[in-house]
Amino acid sequence: MAVRKRGAGNLVLLAVAWLVLIFLMAPVVAIIPLSFNSEPFLTYPLAGFSLRWYAAVFNSPEWMNALKSSLIVGIATVAISTPLGTLAAFALVRRKMPQAQLFMGILMLPMAMPLVVVALALYIFLTRIGLANSYTGLILAHTVLATPFVLVSVTATLAGFDFGLVRAASSLGARPWVAFRRVTLPLVMPGVATGAVFAFITSWDEVVVALFVAGPGQRTLPRQMFAGLREHLDPSIMVVATIMIVISVLLVGLGFVLRRRAARTN
């Protein structure tokens, strides 16, 4: 690898990279001890060690329901927005596509629109078609927000894609689906995966639209977190954040181990 060959310059780069990573992780790390604070204040040094906020979260049906709602909406959003955005990206990125630049700009507009406007507009619209206060409505709303992310990520990856490979596979006798699955998909997967992650995060951390569009039955985690903020910052949000961090670290670890094993058996 190129990195090992070049000396000092790469050490500097490596140091910069780690500094950026530390910057990214700092608030995440800072949260974890606070979730064990015995006082409801987010202040160091900790007043004492306590599991009271953990007890509060695990004993609270609201938090558990919120977790469930968030997962349902997030996964459904990914499931709809990823194919929508990926298909559109495959079209927009081709020279033959008419007005691609214009469509791209138009399809990115939802990202620039202040969320409150989208939230209110969708609420009015969904009320009219009878989908306000439902999972379907919230999933549709989050899909609107999430799909542009998929589009951007996949088009970026496809910019370096050689469609000649697909033609080559086809001319070698591969059927379209096989060619897509074995040639195209693996190559654009980083972009699709990035888009899917963005889509999930968009839904996962979205509060404004959820505030309008969701009813009592679909209260998501961010909504649960923001409720009561007017008055009291509930340390339970630190607990939920810590749990999420632990879960995602475990999932990454698990996924990694599984893949290594799969690679070895191959």
Added chain:
Amino acid sequence: MLWLLRKSDRQVSALCGDLSLNFMELIQHQKGFKVSRKLSVSATISLSLLTATAAVANEITITSWGGTYQDGQRVTYFEPFTAKTGTKVVEETYSGELAKIKAQVDSGDVTWDVVDVDSNMIATGCDEGLFETLDYSRILDRSKFIDGAATDCAVGTIVVTTVTAYDKTVFAEGPKTVNDFFDLQKFPGKRGLWKRPYVNLEWALIADGVAIGDVYKQLSTPEGVDRAFAKLDTIKDQLVWWEAGAQPAQLLADKEVAITSAWSGRIQTAISKENKPFAVVWDAQALDFNFWAIPRGAKKLDDSYAFIAFASDASVMSKQSLVSAYGPTNKDALALIAPDVVETLPTAESHMTNPLVYDAKFWGQNGEELTKRFNNWLAK
């Protein structure tokens, strides 16, 4: 060659998409589990359908501000109301989005039956026709409420006040009046204020010598507004602006400020439940209310009125003060509260020597202009 391409990039892509894909993987891995889940889902659905048909006749949706505040309301109002009348309460939370109420009213499909609103929302919302005009014969006689609590389209539920609070460990002899808040010589240190013009302009005028009763008359004139901003200018470089109501107590706890404006309930909780060395200055406390209101076109008016009447009852209301340090709006309720609790409430007699009665109507009419000017002033 194709195979090679595929393999290396698979690994790569999987890494990048790890976090999202893992969820999907996990779900896929549990195919065996699916069947039983389907069963249980259908069971839940049929069960909930059964209960739904039984309960739909009397069930009302009440929307409030969430958090500990709504936890208190649940114990004080919602559960006892259900116990008494059999009407189930479906709870909603919001953060004061008047737009959501307007959208419901405009569409004619109103899903909220009762909403907890603040006075600025009433001042605007009443004018915009967002709330039902209340029939007090179905609630409680207007005279039973303290001044300002019984309005045409909303009934006060609690007295909330904006006070100043300070850290006792910072000042041996703490500030006593709102003038002291503006006195940097006597009480050096940072000050916290809400990043809105409300109450700040009033206090500035009071500290500048305007009689408390003349504040809004002064603020209605361009000279009065200039005067308020000039007074705020004198402490501007010492100000820290807070955004959410949870912040003032946190700012004091972090020693980020020495004195701050705050909503009294939160500070009282910090003092009594969390043993923080804070003290409240009640001078010129800005008296204000939270209200129950019915969005115009709400479908279950009888139940909505029944709830508001129940919640306005003196004995029911007196219990609210046990869970959070807000004053009751029903005049008879104060007598039912233990004296040591009364001392923590804004409406205790000893705190009511010099209150500023917050004029939401004034802000409803002048809020836009003053907000623009305030933000311009902030940015300077």
Added chain:
Amino acid sequence: MATPAPFLSARGKLVLLALPMLLFMLLFFFIPVGSLLVRAVQDPELGAIAPNLQRELRAWDGQGTPPDSVVLALRDDLAAAQKDRRAAIVAKRAAEADPKLRPAIMDAAKASLADPQLSVQAVLNLDPVWRDAACWTRLRDVFAPFTDRYLLSALDLKRDRDTQEIVKVAPDQAIFLATLQRTLGVSLAVTLICLLLAYPLAYVVVRQGPVMQALMLTFVMLPFWTSILVRSAAWLVLLQTHGVVNETLMSLSIISEPLKLVYSRSGTILAMVHIQLPFTFLPIYSVMKSVPDSYVRAAQSLGAKPFYAFRRIYLPQTLPGVAAGCLLTFILCLGYYITPALLGGPADQLLSYYVAYYLNQEVNWSMASAVALMLLVVTLVIYTIYARFVPVLRQVEG
């Protein structure tokens, strides 16, 4: 793709691929949002509340005193509106044209409701406003089907009440252009910082072994799983005057006075960079993934200096990722609201704040729409300029 006997042209097939997303966005974004933003030039409410008055006012030519039919329509519609508590909406909108109209309309509404048979003369006698022809003309303008009032207001402009000329609003009321400028400035700064941090990070990450790469990616992604609210709180804990960072630096005697890291512009930018960094990083990273190192190595082996090889070979190949990441970040920054509010200083309100303010607090949806529209137009303009210089969409053959 090689389908035998194509019944669609290649172009047609591409359009078909894009169609699901286009239709979806049309139905669930452009139609709902569009019908809200129309309010920037058209207020549907007044016509709904006072339909007769609107019709009669439009029928009148606006010259001299209005005919009796206008006055009677005013009386009847205001009485009906007052019954619904909606007369105040008319009064409020009218006050934007002339503040004197607000009390006059409220009084007229109350009087008409009390006595539905009020004579024309009696209505005119209610308030001097009604005997002033200029006020009626202004009321007529309020009921105009389209108005530029809100759009002008979003540009800190207004029409002079008497001459109808477009003039600047009073300096203490001019807020939107300065806020727009600030929004653009902050977004640009955040985007540049994100790029400066994300590019070398991606460059390093992409060159690590699988284990290290997984670890680093986890570090990038973990903040994503933490709510923005939680992260804002965490930044406060770390960065406030007596926060972890200041206390540490002070105890190490690196600084003697605490640094002002939050409740300031730097706090806003820092927190926004933190939120946006993964959005800049991931597109760059996923593009770098698909760029083989061999070109650069080839260039170097042919004698190119490392930096030259990087600039001429590697950078252009990774540019689509940079373009996508930066655009994503910049555009997302334009819509920020919560973070600047919690961590920023007094002068850090961004444009979205006012959209939310007008939508939720003033419930003046027309004004909110006008401000949002301004933001939208600016975004499109910037996108167009950007797309000229940077390959936002690098198209390929195939």
